[in-house]
């Protein structure tokens with residue numbers, strides 16, 4: 001995972017220069033009295049992987065806290081600018097992290113409310129002159145005290161010269177200036193497209209001191225994420241079920257491009273579908289009186305298999321309707337080949 005961070009001079013430093021720092025041991029648990037901050041860090045640390053995001057949060061926390069103390073001591077305090085760019089594939093945790101970031105900033109006293117407002121092009125761009133600035137200002141107003149999360153930010157420059165997307169960018173930049181003390185903007189999207197977007201808008205990059213690149217999860221991490229999702233819901237997958245899940249993930253890895261594999265989102269879809277399949281299996285095979293606590297919690301390999309099959313079927317229907325482009329190899333023969341569905 002690549003990560004850039006320099007909140008002092010408002011200029012992102014390159015990842016390569018950051019990596020020459022000698023043996024720095026990252027810390028992720030803050031020594032703080034504030035319960036809210038501790039609880040939010042505990043939530044962040046419960047996420048699987050994302051080590052660099054955890055370290056970044058700690059650094060932002062430490063830096064901001066020291067600036068707040070310096071201010072109290074009437075020392076010069078650097079303004080902490082927290083606008084961020086999150087790049088990565090779907091399901092790599094961007095929205096989850098943005099939500100926790102908003103919460104952390106509220107607990108740290110940086111933002112007054114700490115809510116997350118998710119917006120996309122259609123929420124900002126209008127259809128006639130003047131409409132876009134008005135729409136964008138309205139979304140900024142809703143986001144004040146919290147974080148505005150703009151997914152697929154590059155869609156704002158996709159429409160060419162005559163498009164109103166640029167007007168939205170101008171209104172966003174103005175909002176960042178006008179409300180710099182109680183408004184954080186996160187621009188998110190695919191890595192390559194974000195890169196191109198920033199290159200074509202050179203003035204933008206320097207306004208975003210935090211750059212976080214979300215790598216795809218490894219199969220091992222995805223299995224841990226699945227395990228957490230089952231535990232949170234009080235389910236217990238059998239060993240065979242976890243092996244089946246691993247088989248599905250490996251199959252997906254071998255047959256789909258990383259950009260459409262769906263990372264943790266696909267895992268969540270599969271986990272949730274397997275709960276429905278378990279319910280169907282129990283309903284059809286065991287009388288209600290016989291369904292004991294263990295059975296109600298247990299996820300079997302067959303539930304994963306049925307879930308993968310069900311999702312593949314749905315995906316095939318979506319493909320036929322032209323709603324998605326990518327097909328997993330072999331999905332045209334799903335009776336023989338089981339694969340995960342991706343949205």
Ligand SMILES: Nc1ncnc2c1ncn2[C@@H]1O[C@H](COP(=O)(O)OP(=O)(O)OP(=O)(O)O)[C@@H](O)[C@H]1O
Nearest residue numbers: 047048089090091092093094095096225264265268
């Ligand atoms: N590191 C993680 N640990 C546990 N669960 C995770 C992790 N990352 C993501 N998830 C779960 O995976 C799902 C998808 O994550 P999220 O919505 O944050 O991804 P995203 O990058 O915003 O995707 P998209 O680009 O499609 O919007 C969520 O249910 C989230 O809780």
Ligand SMILES: [Mg+2]
Nearest residue numbers: 094095096151
């Ligand atoms: Mg998202």
